[in-house]
Amino acid sequence: xxxxxxxxVNRSPKFPFQGEVxxxxxxxxxxxxxxxxxxxxxxxxxxxxxxxAVATExxxxxxxIIADLPIKPPPFLHPKTFAPLQPQDLSHLFxxxxxxxEASNERFIVIPDDVIxxxxxxxPTPLIRAKRLEKLLDTPARIYYKYEGVSPAGSHKPNTAVxxxxxxxxxxVKNIVTETGAGQWGxxxxxxxxxxxxxxxxxxxxxxxxxxxYRKLMMQTWGxxxxxxxxxxxxxxxxILEMDPLSPGSLGIAISEAVEVAxxxxxxxxxxxxxxxxxxxxxxxxxxxxxxxxxxGKINPVIRAVEPTACPSLTKGVYAYDYxxxxxxxxxxxxxTLGHDFVPDPIHSGGLRYHGMAPLISHIYxxxxxxxxxxxxxxxxxxxxxxxxxxxxxxxxxxTHAIAAAIREAxxxxxxxxxxxILMAMCGHGHFDLPAYEKYLQGAMVxxxxxxxxxxxxxxxxPHLT
Numbered sequence: 001x002x003x004x005x006x007x008x009v010n011r012s013p014k015f016p017f018q019g020e021v022x023x024x025x026x027x028x029x030x031x032x033x034x035x036x037x038x039x040x041x042x043x044x045x046x047x048x049x050x051x052x053a054v055a056t057e058x059x060x061x062x063x064x065i066i067a068d069l070p071i072k073p074p075p076f077l078h079p080k081t082f083a084p085l086q087p088q089d090l091s092h093l094f095x096x097x098x099x100x101x102e103a104s105n106e107r108f109i110v111i112p113d114d115v116i117x118x119x120x121x122x123x124p125t126p127l128i129r130a131k132r133l134e135k136l137l138d139t140p141a142r143i144y145y146k147y148e149g150v151s152p153a154g155s156h157k158p159n160t161a162v163x164x165x166x167x168x169x170x171x172x173v174k175n176i177v178t179e180t181g182a183g184q185w186g187x188x189x190x191x192x193x194x195x196x197x198x199x200x201x202x203x204x205x206x207x208x209x210x211x212x213x214y215r216k217l218m219m220q221t222w223g224x225x226x227x228x229x230x231x232x233x234x235x236x237x238x239x240i241l242e243m244d245p246l247s248p249g250s251l252g253i254a255i256s257e258a259v260e261v262a263x264x265x266x267x268x269x270x271x272x273x274x275x276x277x278x279x280x281x282x283x284x285x286x287x288x289x290x291x292x293x294x295x296x297g298k299i300n301p302v303i304r305a306v307e308p309t310a311c312p313s314l315t316k317g318v319y320a321y322d323y324x325x326x327x328x329x330x331x332x333x334x335x336x337t338l339g340h341d342f343v344p345d346p347i348h349s350g351g352l353r354y355h356g357m358a359p360l361i362s363h364i365y366x367x368x369x370x371x372x373x374x375x376x377x378x379x380x381x382x383x384x385x386x387x388x389x390x391x392x393x394x395x396x397x398x399x400t401h402a403i404a405a406a407i408r409e410a411x412x413x414x415x416x417x418x419x420x421x422i423l424m425a426m427c428g429h430g431h432f433d434l435p436a437y438e439k440y441l442q443g444a445m446v447x448x449x450x451x452x453x454x455x456x457x458x459x460x461x462x463p464h465l466t
Contacts, residue, residue, distance in 0.1 A: 059111065062109045062281050062284060063285070063289060064106055064281055065291060065292060065360070066277065067105055067106060067107035068107065069364070071363075073334070074359075074363070076333050076359075077331060079330060082332065085331050090102070090331075093259065093263070094269060095170070097170070098164065101277070102278045115162055115166050118158075119162065121151075122150050122151040122152065126150070127146050127147075128145055130145055132390040132391055133387060133390045136386060141414075141418070141420045141421070142420075142421050143422045144422070144424070145424050145426040146286050146423070147393070147426045149396075149426065149429035152191050153188040154396075154429050154432075155187075155427055157428075158192060159283050160279045161191065162195070163282050164279075165195070168196075169196040169197065174198060174268075175199045176198055176271050177201045177258040178200070178201075178202055179203045179204070179229065179251060179257065180202055181204075182212060182349070182351045182396070182397070183212050183215025183218070183432070185351070186204055188273070189273070190220075190223060193222070193223065200224040200225070201225045201226075201227075201261070202224050202258075203227050203257040203258050204227070205249040206229055209226075211435055212433060212435070218432070229253055229257050234261060236253065236257050236329075237256075237257050240253055248343070250342075251354040252326040252340055252341070252354065252355050253343075256329055260327065275333075275358045279358075280358060286423070287425075303370040304370065304405055305357075305373075306373055306402050307401065308375070308380075308401065309376045310347045310377070310449070311352055311353055311354065311450070313357040314361075314365060314372035315372050316450065317355075317455070320462060321462070322340050322356060324340070335362040336356065336357040336362045337459075338458060338459070340462060341355075345449070347377050348397045348433065349380075351398045373405060375401055376447040377397070377400075377445065377448070378445055378446075380403070381397075381437070381440040384437075387400075393429060394429060399424070399425060399428065402424040403424060406422050409422050
């Protein structure tokens with residue numbers, strides 16, 4: 001999965017990274033912007049810098065950071081032979097164009113016009129200065145957040161759901177299957193499928209299926225079929241239920257179920273909401289363009305990935321080849337992992353309950369271009385309440401990790417007197433996550449533990465490949 005993100009820089013311009021972002025073609029305010037609406041996706045059509053104007057253009061290309069990395073990421077491996085993966089090895093899961101994007105080293109990839117037309121429903125998304133949060137914290141730091149909750153599904157996930165479904169539709173695919181944790185990805189794929197006339201079937205992790213019933217209703221409203229995972233529908237699910245009839249499930253298990261169904265039906269393809277290169281390509285983005293500028297020596301921001309202490313793949317996991325799913329059906333990917341059969345405790349951030357980290361994020365972390373930290377969920381929700389009561393937006397549980405990290409950094413600035421600029425990803429709203437807030441407000445939320453023994457037992461089962 002991709003973690004929550006926040007980053008800061010020891011600079012005090014009129015606007016964070018104004019010169020660098022301007023070079024990418026985005027129009028920016030020149031004085032005291034509160035609500036800015038522009039996109040950080042790369043290579044937009046040309047714009048004009050006009051004070052107090054709003055940039056409304058949408059980029060025409062996705063930016064692929066792999067083109068600019070000094071060392072390319074390790075290849076994916078075949079799950080049975082351990083040989084480097086070939087394009088045809090993925091053809092039963094993905095349409096041809098997504099397979100090409102997965103392996104691409106091109107710096108820019110054209111966004112189809114049909115996809116741009118759908119993006120216009122909510123993009124560009126706003127970059128907002130959190131002045132009221134700054135005042136609450138009494139910090140000299142300036143805090144900004146990129147808000148993706150304005151999409152129809154309420155998160156950043158439609159950024160990749162729309163092109164994935166479109167490419168499948170262009171190839172004549174009729175049915176798509178997927179997994180979802182908290183339901184943000186399932187909702188996004190259901191939404192995109194409804195636009196392009198595809199059938200959508202979703203396996204939702206049981207813990208989130210029970211915790212967040214209205215996300216299931218959103219998926220069903222957009223026409224999707226939704227099953228709790230593990231389920232009795234697939235061999236993968238039945239095997240888990242035989243071992244643990246009360247299993248809360250995990251994203252690794254749900255992926256196994258969806259991949260199994262796609263592999264057994266020629267008219268069905270699989271869509272993934274995170275992890276893979278083409279997914280991160282469509283989500284670029286908040287972080288990768290700044291890493292590109294860092295690689296060029298133009299700026300030197302501190303970039304942090306923030307994850308839950310109960311599922312700390314970057315901060316506790318090992319960097320090794322592992323399967324992306326519990327049943328070992330996916331290719332082997334070199335990533336930070338807790339072991340493919342590791343089942344995290346049922347924290348409220350269902351979208352972060354995954355045993356691994358996106359291989360591209362893992363690779364960039366290994367190269368030293370970003371940092372990582374883990375924060376327990378009570379601190380995250382404490383920060384979410386502060387954010388909601390000052391900025392008015394109720395965050396989804398996943399971005400509360402970035403919020404908590406930003407608050408930590410802002411309080412450090414209060415102590416040191418530094419006037420840092422802090423930018424965080426606010427990837428979605430929490431309107432359907434209110435039971436988690438109820439737990440916190442009632443004092444019933446607990447910080448679930450992380451078991452080193454449980455991780456070591458799981459890591460003993462991964463292939464030991466170099």
